[in-house]
Amino acid sequence: MNDEERRDSLADQAAAWVPPWDRPRPPAPTEAAPADTGSDLGTEAPLEGPERTKIGAPADAAPADAAPADAAPAGEGEAAGVPERAPRPRRRATVVPEPAPQLDDAELRGALEAILLVVDEPVSELVLAQVLEQPAERVGPVLDEIAAGYTAAGHGFELRRAAGGWRLYTRPEYATYVERFVLDGQSVRLTQAALETLAVVAYRQPVTRSRVSAIRGVNCDGVIRTLVSRGLIEECGTESDSGAFLYRTTTMFLEKLGLNSVDDLPPLAPFLPDDVEELADATR
Known part of the structure; x- marks a missing residue:
């Protein structure tokens, strides 16, 4: 074959060559298909314009900026060989406790x-x-x-x-x-002094030990200790001015008297003497 015939053959091959990016996309196989190595002569129309391969280039040579033969165009679905998106982790189901059965x-x-x-x-x-x-x-x-x-x-x-x-x-x-x-023959009654002290604490609570002693006119330290040990009164903080302990009645006190709160205590006025104000002024 002389040089002129060789040039005509190369020109025909170059005119019939189709770049990979313009070839029809084959269906995605389950396994990666081998890349095209040959030419598809006579299957597609030749390119025109600046994209046409220069005469003298090999028929199976691709331009320098051409994509690989097995590469898919960008933005057109998933390319062959690209790994699928990993599945999202399953969320743990929230366990809702069953409601308690309704009793009749x-x-x-x-x-x-x-x-x-x-x-x-x-x-x-x-x-x-x-x-x-x-x-x-x-x-x-x-x-x-x-x-x-x-x-x-x-x-x-x-x-x-x-x-x-x-x-x-x-x-x-x-x-x-x-x-x-x-x-059964045992006496567990409170003494008169304990009852009086308990009454003062119940009606004046919270109250200090010195205030109870002032109202009764005698030292009440021993009686208050007895009432605390019996569970009828208890400490409930300190006075802001003097720092003395404050006392109040307990739940046991209400229970023993059958009261729901200290507001249910009977009014004290009917049990006071007529000259209570004069007696209060005299003790000051």
Whole structure:
């Protein structure tokens, strides 16, 4: 083949050569396909303009800025061989606790009675509702029904509200028999001095020891220690001016007297003498 025929053959090959970026995209195989190494002569129309390969270049040579044969155009889906996006980690499912079963009226009444039989101090409606896992607004009316039922049936005990809670108590008309059984010859009564001191603390609380002694006119240190040991009064801070300890009544005091709060104490005016103001002025 002479030089002229060789140039015509190379020109024909260059005219029939199609760059990889203009070739039809094959379907993405499951495995990476080998790159094209040959030429597709006679399958596509020749390029025109500045993108046409110069005469004399090899038929299978690509321009310097050409993309590889197996590269896909940017922005046209996922190219072959590109790893898929990693799956997102699964979120742990939130465990929602099942609601507590709703007790019927008979079962709720029996559960309340069982608890009230073993408590050693008044228990509030909120605590009972939390223990039984029932609404607090449902527990209160049931307690009222139980108390009314005991009273109507004439039992020797009753359900009363005292010290901010509920507890079973013996009825006052049977106090003589209960006292005889509990005391059994032992005397646990408070002395007159202890009762007077306890009354001063109850009506003037919080009050200091010196103030109680001034009201009674005698030293009350020993009596106050006795009342503290009996659990009827307790310390509740100090006075800002003198730093002396302040005393107040306890929950046991309310429980023993059957009161719900100190606001239920009887008024003191009917028990005071007529000349109480003159006596108060004389002690100043």
